[in-house]
Every structure is written in C-alpha cells, then in structure tokens.
Amino acid sequence: MRVGVGSTNPVKRSATESALGDLPGASVESVAVASGVSEQPVGEPETVRGAENRAHNILDAGDYDLGVGLEGGVAEVDGADGLFLLMWAAVTDGKRTGLGAGPRLRLPDAIATRVRDGEELGPVMDDVLGMDGVAEKQGAAGALTGGIIDRESALEQAVAGAFGPFVTEFYE
Template sequence: MHHVVSATTNPAKIRAIQHAFNEIFGEGSCHIESVSVDSGVPEQPFGSQETRAGARNRVSNARKLRPDADFWVAIEAGIDEGSTFSWVVIETPEMQGEARSATLPLPEIILQRVRAGEALGPVMSHYTGIDEIGRKEGAIGVFTAGKLTRESVYHQAVILALSPFHNAVYR
C-alpha cells in the first residue's frame, strides 16, 4: 500500500487526491495522510509563479515532516488574470509531476475585494452565506451551478500530475 502525504487538511483537496490515486493505482491501494504545512506564500497567491511556488513549498515541507512516505502531494489555489486556478505538485523520492488546473473567470465584484487583500474563500462565503466555502464546493461550484466543484477540478489536475508515475515513457 502506498503512503501518500497530502500537504493540506482541506477536505475538498483530500477527496480529489484520494479519488485520483484510487483511479490510477487501484481502489484501496493508497493510504492518504493529511498534514498541515506552510506554503511560504500569501494566503491568497497571485499569479502562476507564486501559486506554483506555494505548491512546491508545501510538498517540500510535507517531505520534511513525513520523510518516509511514498508520495507527497500539494494543491495550491491562486488567482491569475482575473481567474482562479490551482497548481498540483506530486513527488516521490525519484520523480516529480506537476499540472495546472482549469481556470474559472471571476466576476469583477469578487476580484475587487481579492485585489484589496482578502482571500477568495472568505469573499465567496460573504456573498453566498456558505461557511468555509473553500473547504466545500468553492467558487467553482457556485459559478458553475454545481456542475463542477473544487474537488472535480482538483481531481483532473491530480490525474494529470500523476501521469509521469504510471507511464513508462517518462522513465
């Protein structure tokens, strides 16, 4: 059984990681352990570079905390060019995989508050009345009428970041 360390305690991210690993490696083949680690970037990262650095930092910090794991996984959400997205970074002792998720354009009223220094999750909670929306369906769930959720979009990005680990051509 693979020991997978998730560098987050966010339930939506953990479910996406579990789902993707089960699909790639088989149901029940992985034990997911979630840990809380620092990203080294602001709570609301801006730009692809800062968001990717946050995911890489989380993986690095998770590796220091749980050095005997088989996989370390981080998902960092950010804002870039008026849209929200995330970076997924997955490492083993031998390899690394990274993928950027799909992007969701955000309304200007939301972006104004985020640009003023508020994190997207609390802003969305304010407008929707959904407590801790970032740990649930997120802005994606709200603005796609539930057709997509944070979990579903993260799941795709985790699958993409896992591609080097199960395709021999990468080795």
C-alpha cells in the same frame, strides 16, 4: 504506497484519493504543512511554487512515498480579460516532481475587485454566498458554475495530471 497531502482540507484529500482511483495499495493521509507563499497566491508562478512547497514539505513531515501539494490562486491570463481562479497540483517523491493544473474560471468583476484589493478568495466567497467554509465544500468553482464542476473535481484533475510521471513511463 503512502501518499501525504500537504493540507488538512478534506476536499484536497478527497481529490487526491479520487485521482488515485483504485491504485492498489495506495493510502492517503493529510497533514498541515506550510505553503511558503501568501495566503492568496497571485499569479501562476506563486501558485505553482505553493503547490511544490507543500508537496516537498509533506515528505519532511512523515514517512511518505509521495507528497502531494495543492494550491489555489488567482491570476490574469494573457489573451483574456479579467481575474481568473486557478488550481495547481504537485506530486513528488523527493527526486522528481510532476505538475498538473485544474480549470481556470473567470471571477465575476465584483469578486475580482475585492481580491485585487487584498482580500482572500475563500472569505470573499463565504461573504458573497452568506455561508462559512465554502473552500471546504463546493469551493468557488462550484459556486461560479452553478455546481457543474466543484472544487473537488477541479482539484482531482490537477492531481491526476501531476501523477503522470509516477504512473507512466512517458516522462523517463
């Protein structure tokens, strides 16, 4: 089974490979595709749409059995104060689509303010941490939890959830 991931970010590819585990015959390839949403998706609907768009666009980019799209965004959450980091994954075969979400992490106020003012979370985290490429490493999830979780493990959970309709019969 050929699985395409709609991003060249190595963390997203690795999260997909980890979610697939030892699934016999599965191979994962990464290809840059458009998300069709803003660089910093805001709200659940835009973040989900970005993941779905990436999953469908990867099928158009090559001969894949399944397309995987992952999208990180920020959103206000009903019943909770603050702005939260969130992650969504979509998996599609072109006919049906599975969705899964990762954890939600409250952003510190200073970071949330900058994101609300229009900055993208990745570069803000690079600035706050004084390093480049946080999104390709531990991600905001790793930084904000002191390494208890990292971006790859958070995305892996989202991808694993999105694979549900393709690995069980419960969604038929």
